[in-house]
Amino acid sequence: MMEGAPDLNSFKETLKTIRSSDLPHDEKILRLKELADRAISFSTGKEKSIRVQLLMLANQCISDIEKLRQANPQRSEANNSASSEKKGASNVELKKNKQNDSPTFSQEAENYVRNLHPLISSTSFDNIAGLAEVKKIVITQIIKARENVELARMFGISGRNILLFGPPGTGKTSIAQAISNKVQYPLLTITPSDILDNRFGEFEKNIKYLFHGAVLNSPIIVFFDEFESLATRRTSSNSSYMKRAVPEMLRQMTDMRKQSESKVMIIAATNNPWDVDDAMLNPERFDTKIYVPPPDVFARTELFRTFLGGLKVADDINYEELGSLSDGFTGADIKYICKRAAEEVFAEVVDKNEIRAINQDDIRRSIEKSSTSVNSDLLAKYAKFMEKFNI
Ligand SMILES: Nc1ncnc2c1ncn2[C@@H]1O[C@H](COP(=O)(O)OP(=O)(O)O)[C@@H](O)[C@H]1O
Numbered sequence: 001m002m003e004g005a006p007d008l009n010s011f012k013e014t015l016k017t018i019r020s021s022d023l024p025h026d027e028k029i030l031r032l033k034e035l036a037d038r039a040i041s042f043s044t045g046k047e048k049s050i051r052v053q054l055l056m057l058a059n060q061c062i063s064d065i066e067k068l069r070q071a072n073p074q075r076s077e078a079n080n081s082a083s084s085e086k087k088g089a090s091n092v093e094l095k096k097n098k099q100n101d102s103p104t105f106s107q108e109a110e111n112y113v114r115n116l117h118p119l120i121s122s123t124s125f126d127n128i129a130g131l132a133e134v135k136k137i138v139i140t141q142i143i144k145a146r147e148n149v150e151l152a153r154m155f156g157i158s159g160r161n162i163l164l165f166g167p168p169g170t171g172k173t174s175i176a177q178a179i180s181n182k183v184q185y186p187l188l189t190i191t192p193s194d195i196l197d198n199r200f201g202e203f204e205k206n207i208k209y210l211f212h213g214a215v216l217n218s219p220i221i222v223f224f225d226e227f228e229s230l231a232t233r234r235t236s237s238n239s240s241y242m243k244r245a246v247p248e249m250l251r252q253m254t255d256m257r258k259q260s261e262s263k264v265m266i267i268a269a270t271n272n273p274w275d276v277d278d279a280m281l282n283p284e285r286f287d288t289k290i291y292v293p294p295p296d297v298f299a300r301t302e303l304f305r306t307f308l309g310g311l312k313v314a315d316d317i318n319y320e321e322l323g324s325l326s327d328g329f330t331g332a333d334i335k336y337i338c339k340r341a342a343e344e345v346f347a348e349v350v351d352k353n354e355i356r357a358i359n360q361d362d363i364r365r366s367i368e369k370s371s372t373s374v375n376s377d378l379l380a381k382y383a384k385f386m387e388k389f390n391i
């Protein structure tokens with residue numbers, strides 16, 4: 001199938017030729033796209049070192065295209081809307097220009113993201129207890145900034161990338177979901193295992209697919225959960241693929257930010273922000289870093305109301321008391337406390353064949369049996385992190 005396909009040098013020559021040509025702007029973009037796609041499809045089945053070089057070359061083409069688009073945004077936009085109304089227009093163009101049937105890089109990237117099933121979340125801000133301060137920042141900096149692009153620009157607010165950090169189970173994932181629900185952008189949740197791949201070059205390729213595919217599937221929110229395992233601080237003991245993948249992520253994020261009109265939002269969440277690579281914490285990547293603290297007594301009271309709501313509970317339940325008895329527990333802990341109490345009462349009811357409601361003592365006992373997720377040492381670590389980054 002690859003018979004007569006050009007070798008690496010001829011790809012490089014072609015790139016050079018396109019770069020130095022005085023072809024019209026749109027034509028140049030088209031040629032670069034074609035070359036990138038050919039380099040990608042040609043790279044399959046090649047020996048590793050050639051494969052990586054081909055992928056790098058494709059990436060160069062893509063960044064050239066982005067530069068050209070920035071230099072001349074009106075024209076490329078006009079070109080896009082003229083060639084097709086729908087997004088994904090570029091794929092159609094590319095298909096026409098291809099000599100073989102293997103999918104183009106853009107098509108692969110678009111499908112890659114689609115197969116990870118981005119979905120608009122049904123969780124809303126109303127489902128999140130407490131966190132008034134966090135909600136306020138998210139709503140003004142992110143949501144209002146997106147609704148008032150010009151105004152936000154005047155005040156230097158980008159409304160783009162957010163890093164959420166704080167103890168496990170405090171609602172970081174829920175916030176990402178609520179943002180998706182509010183702006184009605186599908187949420188693409190990426191956990192490290194979705195894209196980690198220790199075969200040579202595969203991890204980087206997945207990252208490229210992910211970012212490129214996100215643009216093609218925009219509007220979209222890319223949500224990196226457990227971010228510390230993905231953008232791990234580079235140390236001498238890191239695996240070599242991590243050492244290459246982090247720079248690739250950095251590069252992609254920088255490129256993404258340059259596309260000022262992009263409808264791709266990036267949210268990352270981590271329990272251990274101190275393990276995240278320093279370059280990633282730079283304001284150029286994440287200008288909004290938000291601490292998601294454990295719930296205060298009022299939020300805990302509300303959480304008990306939420307998680308016992310709809311269950312068969314006795315009249316003696318005193319939510320305020322439960323709130324004050326549960327210092328140091330997170331939302332996830334409280335959910336578990338309620339679940340365990342309910343399970344125990346259910347077991348008893350089934351066993352004795354005698355129905356009764358969940359009462360205050362059941363919950364108290366469940367609290368006593370649980371250990372807190374948050375302690376002062378952990379909170380001090382977050383405080384230190386915030387001091388270091390001026391948050
Ligand atoms: N403030 C909160 N309000 C409502 N539910 C919460 C809150 N904090 C945690 N939870 C619940 O606890 C569980 C874990 O929350 P999650 O958002 O995944 O936490 P994190 O991402 O910070 O680890 C979820 O089921 C969520 O419903």
Ligand SMILES: [Mg+2]
Binds near residue numbers: 174225
């Ligand atoms: Mg989570």
